[in-house]
Amino acid sequence: MNVRGECSPIPVISIVGGKSNSGKTTLLEKLIREAKSRGWRVATLKHDVHGFQMDQPGKDTWRHDQAGADIVAISSPQRIAILERVSDDQPLDEVLNRIQGVDVIFTEGYKYADKPKIEVFRFAVHDKLFSKPEELIAIASDVKFDNGIPCFGLDDVQGICDLIQEKFGIKENPI
Template identity: 65%
Template sequence: MVPVVSIVGQRSNSGKTTLLVKLLAEAKRRGWRVAAVKHDVHGFEMDKPGKDTWRFAQAGADVVVISSPEKIAMIEKVQEERTLEQVLERIRDVDLIFTEGYKHGNQPRIEVFRSEVHQELLSKPEQLIAIASDVRFELGVPCFDLDDAQGICDFLANRYGLK
């Protein structure tokens, strides 16, 4: 099983994406293959109107794939939202998967807490594997500085046996 770590926080602008970008950069520096899965409750559009793939979808294709020597992307229309587990089943050939925005999921969590934005933690202590914060917590899990991507990746490497 590929380890999955959810980066969670109470609301938008809590610093989740900022931390995740730092973690991804550090993971890549270490040579890890990583995936990032973002949950968007509002829906999204990633295809540009007028482009071929957009035109295929407009014409009725339920699945549109674009492939090049450097990357591949697939857009699939769904009748109902897929669970995180269903999304994760599609990811292959990575050492670690980060998720963001799945605060109601049951994956191991690193909670982002900024004292200027938050009053209390979102997660119960038993849901957490670590905290990234500008204040210290004594909950029996490591508490890292918000900028300590290296320390968090060291922790993840140790926890999941990553090289």
């Protein structure tokens, strides 16, 4: 059940691009701000094939991790973070199943996953779309495409969120 009391699954939308520096993170930042202005609870999931370090060397939680804890959690009045050791890259759906209480989940870096996608395309960086047309719900681009897929300007996050709202039935909850 999502935060609106509905028993529908949480929509997952992957922000993808054919190459690095296509503008995925920039678009995602704008989409998050627009979604939040509509009162949506938003989760993001970034895939990093190189591994990552969220903790600071020398801090208590880092020391717990270095000592071999399988799960390290830290809690404050503003945030909770839970870091868990895994032996392999986890399937996207397994990671998504851990996220609850939101209206939409945006992913970045899962361009081969079987989730609806918004492809970011910039003429200076790309020569063709990366995704198959049937995978796309929209294109965000600095050029127009005439392929039947809704195409938005790189800054038209209102239009993209309108499409997401209509397609997935997300309700606005003004703050």
